[in-house]
Amino acid sequence: MMSLSNERLIHDPLEWDALVARYGLDCYYEYAYFELAQEPEAVPEMYIHPSESGVLIYPYLKRKITGTPFQDLTTPYGYGGPVFVGRWSNDQVEDIRRHFLDYCHAERIVSETIRFHPLLENRELGQVWCETTTVLQQTVTVDLTDSVETIESRFSSMTRRNIKKAVREDVTVRVAGPDEYDCFIRLYRLTMDKHQADARYYFTDQYFHQFQDGRLPAELLVAEREGKIIAGCIVLYGQQFAHYHLGASDPAELSARPNHLLFAEMIRRAKVLGKTALHLGGGTTRNADDSLLAYKRSFSHRQTPFTLGTSVLHPLLYRQLSEQHLTHHVPSSQDWFPAYRTPVRQLSPRGEQSL
Known part of the structure; x- marks a missing residue:
């Protein structure tokens, strides 16, 4: 070195x-x-x-x-x-x-x-x-410096109705214990299956257990109905900001609107813990009409850009590694960086695609 x-x-x-x-x-x-x-x-x-x-x-x-x-x-x-x-x-x-x-x-x-x-x-x-910076998408942030009443008044009318519906359906939200992460992991993978998520979003059990053991300033919030956990989210806490990290819900229970109540309580808790902002993240795509982005914007209109910075430090090596990678694989994305780490579909000896 x-x-x-x-x-x-x-x-x-x-x-x-x-x-x-x-x-x-x-x-x-x-x-x-x-x-x-x-x-x-x-x-x-x-x-x-x-x-x-x-x-x-x-x-x-x-x-x-x-x-x-x-x-x-x-x-x-x-x-x-x-x-x-x-x-x-x-x-x-x-x-x-x-x-x-x-x-x-x-x-x-x-x-x-x-x-x-x-x-x-x-x-x-x-x-x-x-070398290059690109705004990939907008993300949503909830400003927590105002009163809870003012913050909630900025929720969309549909979101306020859905929160009331969750309450009528006897949905409640609480902080979960370490032994309840396994339930969240199951719901999380059900959610990923429902949305046909990319493989990189299927985190290992070990990934979740690192939140469970308390090494990170994080909490698992869960929504319950009739004694059953039907939704949850992992929230990270920094010295100033809170962050919605991962969320999950039971597809069979969505009509009770547990996620709306869960988000409302997540905002309240971040406020109680003295954070100045809660970052909700963006959508699942870069589209301005992304449905997840629209859902998050129903809690706050404040948008902050997510920017990706990239630099090629050895152009010749970068090109050689990328060409070698893409020669033997079919890329699942055309704009991945670095190109030599693009998620791929394997090519069989006869050139057929396989997962």
Whole structure:
């Protein structure tokens, strides 16, 4: 590994989380969140560079590219990206970027993918950091700085009616215990089956158990009816923000509108816990009329863009790896980055597709 001057690379969880606490970073920056990653041969790493202007803090996953001596960088599922503490000019960001690229070249890092945090406003300087930035979709945020009554008055009339219907149907919401995650996992997979979700959304049991053991500041909220859990959601809590992470519901119970009451109670709880905003995320597609996005907008009209930053650090290697990958597989997406990690359908020896 090359030597760094003012820069440091951090791998120790205690030192990592001490920096997260010191600078008040969100829960997506905690070491335990990086441990959630279902990425083979991925190592959490934090790049930190102090300067006269402040400090750059940039955690990411460094992944080996299978079958090669090369690596790439990505932020985990969720949101993150470099945080520029203090006042920074574009020139200062570009200068530190050159230092970081020296390190990347020495480590044989081919590409970099950043899912920018919609609430941190790190996208503007991130555009200087990255080769390319693209707004993928709008996401929905509930402002929690007003009173509960004011927040709920912004719900759509249909949503308010559905919340009342859930109450009439004797649906209740509570915080679940650690032993109730198995029920949520079952409902979650039923939900993914119903929506024919991509394989990457079928998280392992181990993924859910990492919430269960309390390493992350998270809660499982569940909606019950007649003593049966019929819906639930995992909520993450940072120092300032709350985040709707994953949700699930019993398809046979949707007529009781448990999700509407669940979301309303999730908003109330985040407010009680002193958070300034609850981020609900976006839709399942990039379409402006996406049904999940429309559902979330029925709780708040405040939209914040989700931006993807990408950089090809070794163009020749990137092209070779991508061509090799796509020669032997049928891509399930035409605009995946990096292209050599595009989800695929396997080709049989006769060129037939198989799952």
